[in-house]
Amino acid sequence: MDFATLLTTLTAPFQYDFMVRATLVSALIGTVCAVLSCFVILKGWSLMGDAVSHSVLPGVVLAYILNIPFAIGAFVFGLLSVVSIGFIKSRTRIKEDTVIGVVFTTLFALGIVMMSRVSSSVHLSHILFGDILGISDSDIVQTVLIGGFTLISIFILRKDLLLFCFDPTHARSIGLNTTFLYYALLTVLALTIVAALQAVGIILVVAMLVTPGATAYLLTDKFERMLLLSVVSSVLSCVFGTYISYFIDGATGGCIVVLQGIFFILAFIFAPKHGVIAKNRERQRQQLEDRSEFAVQSADD
């Protein structure tokens, strides 16, 4: 195969309008998710992300039945799950993780039942697994609007949100409205999930909201850098995931999330300070130091 053929093969996906659109939209979704993932993992809300994403299913089916934009139904049920979790937790002795588990599986199951009743719709299965290649114009508009709103909100509130994640007691003591910040973060979480459903679907969306932030967290101790690295790894995963899915004819959402997982594994092994190799080396250095200290002491004796 000569160079020209190779080039033609490699650029083939971009001859198709739907591939170009899918790549651009997935990059946007990747950016929004990556930014939010930094807050989600620092706040310890990964399970909450999983809960909200699964809970939107009945909302999506309902929106389909009522013929309204699915984002509205998804958002309403996303918030409903959060409110129910808070309500049940405050009124029982059951721990939060259990409440989350009960609430989101129940809502998800309800969605499955509803889905099976309106089985004719192929459209709905795309909500479960994502269908970025078949994204419609109106869905793109919706994604851009939600993504833009989310990014702007986080940008404006970033300092307060970060303090809220780090030290809510201090935030409250200096007069910040932590209840507002709690719901603001949950709202952008729900919105981001709605936007990301297009790309990877309900089941995998939590990966988009957790993995890029986790990867970046292993690579740096500075928040700004963490944001940047998170966005870079996420956008690369989205773009190449979409690209690869064309060649292997595989599920796009799956390809994106697998790539994110690979980035995480690489960071886990090779991260300069918090990676496995660096940690091992540090431990060995420490042992050597202790030994030589011991040797000096023994010599003194």
Next chain:
Amino acid sequence: MNQQIQTQIPTTSARSVALEVDHVSVAYAEGKLALRNATLKLASGSICGLIGLNGSGKSTLFKTIMGFLTPLEGTVLVEKLSSREAQKQGLVAYVPQSEEVDWNFPVSVWDVVLQGRYGHMNWLRQTKARDLEIAKQSLERVGMTEFKYRQIGELSGGQRKRAFLARALAQEGKIMLLDEPFGGVDASTEATIIKLLSELRDLGHTMLISTHDLDSVGSFCDTVALIANRTVLEYGDTKTVFTPENLMRVFGGAPSHPKN
């Protein structure tokens, strides 16, 4: 049964009162009392040691002073303002105990100190020259300038305490609440922190310090508040209140203390 025995008013009472907790009772959501009939006063520019077992009501008292909990009865006044109003103005600075802080969080010492200024900034938290100046001075005051850009997890135990003390200073509140400032530090570090706290007191700062460390209390606390069974048993001058008999009442022969 009246356990509330008020001894003489502290010697510092000639100065203005920074904090007044007057017969305060606080209830949990389910109605049980978390704090009952607690009274104590803190003069400006003094250090008060808050001594009691875990679950005796110390953290409830802190939360009430910070305005997080509304008293069922009684009043809390910070510089003559209600605790809610004081909270809005950021008058109570809280220095958390080490266990409460996520030391892996990607923030530097400088980031933490600037967080003390948020209450003084506009809603976008834009940093002004005055904020930078005060944050810088606060860092200098606790001797942490050279560690400004360290991620907080890279600090030693004593440096960690000083970083959060700098944040409380930068907040420019009227009183500071310190939660177990000597937890997990060695004796020489503790001595350094005590020296620093005494210096701050001499500069006019008012501090309420919860501590388990009885050895050091006598040496640097002006007043002591003894807390047990969800009430302030006694408060007043250290030399009058901090007696072996009183400590027996707080620590010895106490019935079971339900977790707070």
